[in-house]
Amino acid sequence: MKITILIIITFCCVFPLVFANLRLGFYGVSCPKAEAIVRDVVQRHFNKDRSITAALLRMHFHDCFVRGCDASLLIDPTRNRSSEKDAVPNRTVRGYDIIDDAKSILERACPETVSCADIISLATRDAVALAGGPSYNVPTGRRDGLVSNPREVRLPSPTLSVSEAMQSFGAKGFSLMEMVTLVGGGHSVGVAHCSMFRERLSSFRGGSVDPTMDPNLDARLVELCGSSNRPATNDPTVFLDLNTPFAFDNRFYNQILERRGILHFDQQLAMDESSRDMVSRFATDGDILFQNFANAMIKLSAVNVWLDNEGEIRRNCRAFN
Secondary structure (H helix, E strand, O other), X not given: XXXXXXXXXXXXXXXXXXXXXXXXXXXXXXXXXXXXXXXHHHHHHXXXXXXXXXXXXXXXXXXXXXXXXOOHHHOOOOOOOOOHHHXXXXXXXXXXXXXXXXXXXXXXXXXXXXXXXXXXXXXXXXXXXXOOOOEOOOOEOOEEXXXXXXXXXOOOOOOOOHHHHHHHHHHOOOOHHHHHHHHHHHHOOXXXXXXXXXXXXXXXXXXXXXXXXXXXXXXXXXXXXXXXXXXXXXXXXXXXXXXXXXXXXXXXXXXXXXXXXOOHHHHHHHHOOOOHHHHXXXXXOHHHHHHHHHHXXXXXXXXXOEOOOOOXXXXXXXXXX
């Protein structure tokens, strides 16, 4: 399924007021080919590795959920200064080479004009569309932040309950529907390491199968992840969507309704009274999922952004100017 969603943003009513300073076509005069350059880079990487959609969605979320969408995640640590990349949840984030490639071309075309924060938002949007997801417009005009502190990285854990996770999402201004949309949409193309869910497996529970997990799935994952006595080496990964792992679609929601969610939190979305009906709706209507996901991603990309003369436009996304 592939649909194109044209979204007309009502700045004062639908989205936060910060959108008043982000606008569609922000680089129309200063760097008119900016979005096309980013799109071409993403297309080239996608042609070689379809998993970049998951990588960029994760990068975008991990960046925006800490200090806001300011590209603070991209800063490399140095001998004298740590950065968000040092935080445990970020050690497996990837896709930095895609951002570097786009920035290198943009700096040659329009020096010190296009922010790294905007590149992340645009690249993520383009990767979602390439995976068969919704096409949507992203307002631009973000500035790059000046701080990257690993101690500030506090992301929702995959072991949380729905109500616990909602506290984290709610603090960023998201509704329960938006949380269900962002998590399910992102996980439709995502992966997880065994260490993130092995406590659910019978081989780590003294032989007892988690009642919220399909026994056939448990057997499959035990084979991959090993046991508490002999855990698998190198912490293997598994696709969170077992059916269409490289396609952005609504199959993930059907999967968790069948007790085939890999992560504890994913499975709880289909079982908790507060979110169960939302999961069922997305499972039966992919168009509604696409519309909601596009709106939620636009909102995510505007969380605590730096604007106008705040921050900077980095010349190198990995280092402050």
